[in-house]
Amino acid sequence: MSTDESLTRAEELLARVEAVRAELEQLSEGEGGSPGRAIELLGELSELAKAVEEELTRAQRAAEADAQS
Numbered sequence: 001m002s003t004d005e006s007l008t009r010a011e012e013l014l015a016r017v018e019a020v021r022a023e024l025e026q027l028s029e030g031e032g033g034s035p036g037r038a039i040e041l042l043g044e045l046s047e048l049a050k051a052v053e054e055e056l057t058r059a060q061r062a063a064e065a066d067a068q069s
Contacts, residue, residue: 003066006059013052020044 001009024041027033 001058001062003059003062006055006062010052010055010059013048013055017045017048017052020048 020041024038024045027038027041
C-alpha cells in the first residue's frame with residue numbers, strides 16, 4: 001500500500017472517529033441516554049483509533065521506503 005493510500009485510509013477512519021464522537025456527544029446530552037450504547041461507542045472509538053495508528057505507521061514505513069529508493 002502506498003503512502004497516499006494509507007493516508008487516505010487514515011483520513012476516512014478519522015471521519016468515522018468524528019461521526020462516532022458526535023454520536024457519543026449527542027447521547028450524553030440527551031435524557032435517558034443508554035449506558036450500553038455509550039460503552040459500544042467507546043469501544044468503537046478505541047478500535048478506530050488503533051486502525052488510524054496502524055495506517056499512519058504504514059504510511060510512515062512506505063514514505064521511508066520511498067526515501068531510501
